[in-house]
Amino acid sequence: MRSRRDAVSSSVKDFEVFYREHVGAVFGLCYRLTGQRESAEDCTQETFVAAWRALPQFEARSAVATWLHRIAVNKVIARNASVAAKFELAASRSGDTPPDEPAGDDAAPPLDLERAIAALPDGSRHVLVLVGIYGYSHAEAAQLLGIAAGTCRAHLHRARQLLGLRMGLNEESP
Amino acid sequence: MSEQPDLSLDERLARLGRDIAPARDLWPGIEERVLRSARQRRVALALAAGLVATAFALFAAFHPHAARGPDSASLRFAQPLDSAAPRGAAFMRTRAALEQAFASDLQRLPPKTRARVLQDLDTIRNARADIRGALDSNPQDPMLNELLADTWQQEMDFYANVSSTSDSARMRWPM
Numbered sequence: 001m002r003s004r005r006d007a008v009s010s011s012v013k014d015f016e017v018f019y020r021e022h023v024g025a026v027f028g029l030c031y032r033l034t035g036q037r038e039s040a041e042d043c044t045q046e047t048f049v050a051a052w053r054a055l056p057q058f059e060a061r062s063a064v065a066t067w068l069h070r071i072a073v074n075k076v077i078a079r080n081a082s083v084a085a086k087f088e089l090a091a092s093r094s095g096d097t098p099p100d101e102p103a104g105d106d107a108a109p110p111l112d113l114e115r116a117i118a119a120l121p122d123g124s125r126h127v128l129v130l131v132g133i134y135g136y137s138h139a140e141a142a143q144l145l146g147i148a149a150g151t152c153r154a155h156l157h158r159a160r161q162l163l164g165l166r167m168g169l170n171e172e173s174p
Numbered sequence: 175m176s177e178q179p180d181l182s183l184d185e186r187l188a189r190l191g192r193d194i195a196p197a198r199d200l201w202p203g204i205e206e207r208v209l210r211s212a213r214q215r216r217v218a219l220a221l222a223a224g225l226v227a228t229a230f231a232l233f234a235a236f237h238p239h240a241a242r243g244p245d246s247a248s249l250r251f252a253q254p255l256d257s258a259a260p261r262g263a264a265f266m267r268t269r270a271a272l273e274q275a276f277a278s279d280l281q282r283l284p285p286k287t288r289a290r291v292l293q294d295l296d297t298i299r300n301a302r303a304d305i306r307g308a309l310d311s312n313p314q315d316p317m318l319n320e321l322l323a324d325t326w327q328q329e330m331d332f333y334a335n336v337s338s339t340s341d342s343a344r345m346r347w348p349m
Binding site for chain 2: 011012014015016019020023024025027028029031032037040041044045048049052053054055056058113114128132133134160163164167169
């Protein structure tokens with residue numbers, strides 16, 4: 001008969017497979033939302049640890065990626081809300097040091113756009129990442145971020161304006 | 175710089191890849207925390223199991239005919255733990271492993287305790303069924319969704335509780 005220790009060990013191995021399947025998506029989202037590699041790494045780890053703990057609550061009828069995204073967004077928001085995180089962000093942005101470049105292959109996104117996104121105010125960046133890059137609707141993004149749909153639209157409008165200015169684009173908001 | 179100046183902002187955003195690989199392997203840190211969490215949880219649940227076992231003993235002492243027969247109870251446990259179609263194979267395998275461990279641990283319990291455990295498990299599952307019924311008409315209700323999640327947590331706590339109890343039972347009643 002398999003012991004409980006064996007069962008847990010097997011579960012952790014399975015969870016590692018799960019981690020390898022989804023780490024790119026989770027880290028990508030965390031990195032875009034935080035604009036900082038270290039913060040993104042921390043949030044990614046927090047996300048998977050939380051996913052492990054919430055394993056029994058996972059509903060098979062919901063998509064794994066959506067479920068992980070929800071946890072990741074919560075972790076990023078919680079981190080931003082902490083005094084330590086705010087201090088860290090303010091300190092890093094007061095200098096001229098640009099955010100880390102995203103890792104990736106030749107199909108990686110253009111550096112200037114990533115930098116411009118990372119330099120956006122938190123609220124605008126969060127909405128732009130979820131709606132503009134990850135394809136969430138305003139209602140879905142608003143729910144994930146815990147804000148009103150109108151606020152979500154305002155943040156996106158502001159993000160597009162700022163990006164247009166910083167990248168020299170003549171953008172008309174839709 | 176490889177950017178094309180004639181692309182609109184939306185087009186540039188659409189070209190951004192969603193996946194980004196972290197520069198270092200984050201798994202060792204996650205694994206350490208996962209295993210630590212599992213150990214802490216087992217210790218806490220072992221303490222809780224001691225309290226529950228004491229309560230069972232007191233209950234059995236004052237209500238000797240209250241326990242139900244194990245056979246009918248075992249039949250009730252034979253139902254599938256979750257009939258919904260799984261998505262994310264690795265994730266579902268992990269949960270299945272925990273449930274499998276519980277199923278084997280359950281057999282180690284004394285018959286009366288096993289019957290009581292299954293009765294309590296039924297209570298949790300019935301509550302979940304009720305909450306799901308309510309969610310069918312109001313799927314976005316945050317309180318109902320939280321309650322539903324709580325029932326899963328309760329069930330998994332229950333599994334671990336039974337595991338701890340069965341370990342001590344095996345010591346008292348070698349199989």
